[in-house]
Amino acid sequence: MTSPAYPPKPVPGDRIAIISPGSGLPGPLPLPHELGLKRLREDFGLEPVEYPSTRKMGSTPKERADDIHAAFADPTVKAVMASIGGDDQITVLPLLDRELIRANPKPFFGSSDNTNLLAFLHNLGIVGYHGACVMTEIGRPYALHPLTADSVRAALFTSGPYELRPAELYRDTDRDWADPATFEREPDSQPAGGWIWHQPDQVVNGRAWGGNLEILSWLLMADREIERDPAAYEGGVLFLETSEELPSAQEVFRILRNMGERGLLARFPALLMARAKAWSFQQPNTMEDRRRYAAEQRDAVLRALAAYAARTMAVFDVDFGHTDPQLVIPYGGSVSVDGPARRITVTY
Structure with missing residues (x-):
């Protein structure tokens, strides 16, 4: 297997796609999601972009695959982040367009059920980032944890050892x-x-x-x-x-x-x-x-x-x-x- 390559990094001011390839929990539980979006704007200087199934509970695997395709294909979007995990992202994998995503590599952040998409990207030769979902880490109650914030900032914007x-x-x-x-x-x-x-x-x-x-x-x-x-x-x-x-x-x-x-x-x-x-x-x-x-x-x-x-x-x-x-x-x-x-x- 060829070693995966690091995709280009965003810079402050860029757009970041927010997708829900697993669960659409931002819909029924908006508070941590909105807080996470606010911090992406104010603490990281990024502009979040949501998609049709980002806040939709019960979205179909095709709807979620369509959002993934749109996020990776949009040249104005420089990174992709999952809102949260779930338990059925495995059903989305067969619907993904490997050539489209391989041709548009971007840093993807997610954990838990997002192991599915991370493993998929790995097999396309793209380094992904395990961690930093919007609702759980970025939308953490009261304040970002300093260790989390420092790690996410380094992974988002820098290249090299950490x-x-x-x-x-x-x-x-x-x-x-x-x-x-x-x-x-x-x-x-x-x-x-x-x-x-x-x-x-x-x-x-x-x-x-x-x-x-x-x-x-x-x-x-x-x-x-x-x-x-x-x-x-x-x-x-x-x-x-x-x-x-x-x-x-x-x-x-x-x-x-x-x-x-x-x-x-x-x-x-x-x-x-x-x-x-x-x-x-x-x-x-x-x-x-x-x-x-x-x-x-x-x-x-x-x-x-x-x-x-x-x-x-x-x-x-x-x-x-x-x-x-x-x-x-x-x-x-x-x-x-x-x-x-x-x-x-x-x-x-």
Whole structure:
């Protein structure tokens, strides 16, 4: 596989497409969306452009594909950002015009269900950016998180190395987006505890590939956007995160076991595992339960690595998942994981 190339970057004053290739939640929950659009204008100097399905719940896969095509084909639009994730973006992929998008490469920002589009772009030879959805990160209650803001700004406007930093505080709880009071005070947070390193005895320089673990498992089942020859990923940096649906440690192990049986895990000499989101409205876990959930997930990952990728170095609790703050990972871009120095550097 040819290494993906970085698309041209926008500059302040440019137009940025805001699309909903997954869920049209900006419609029923406009407060974080409007706040995110305001910050894109005022904090980043960009002009957001919305499309017919951006705020439409229940839009068809074709409607969403049409918006993606319009965003990439418009020469006045210099970057594309997802409003939020979802759970059925996989149904949009077969409708996408590969040649149109390949001929009009642009930086695309999104996470969670947007792993679908990021993997699609990767296979077109285009570096994407895992992170920075409008509603979740840019529209964060009260204020942008400084670590998120710095990472997003660097990924949007600059090219070159960017060293990731561990968060001192993090958040994995949420408040009601329909309540204006949610946005009037800083979200609750707790000490982060730093990164956890496993076998930090090497330096790995490779291309980033991965995303949301549940979405990757669906892509594997549907046989979409994942190379059938695992050798295509040789020497890369695998990065994985889990969603607010809180998959069990057993499910995480099973997905990784299946990736191991496919011959995928052993191709990656380094794994970045995001801090696990361990609370949701459906499962409002206590702090003790959240710590247990994260520890059990870590143990499941280590068990899979021991069975299928015993030499792989791993870093846990890196902030690029469904928790806050969220750092941007260049999907298909260069990443350096320096075990002895305990440093992670990405290239935007």
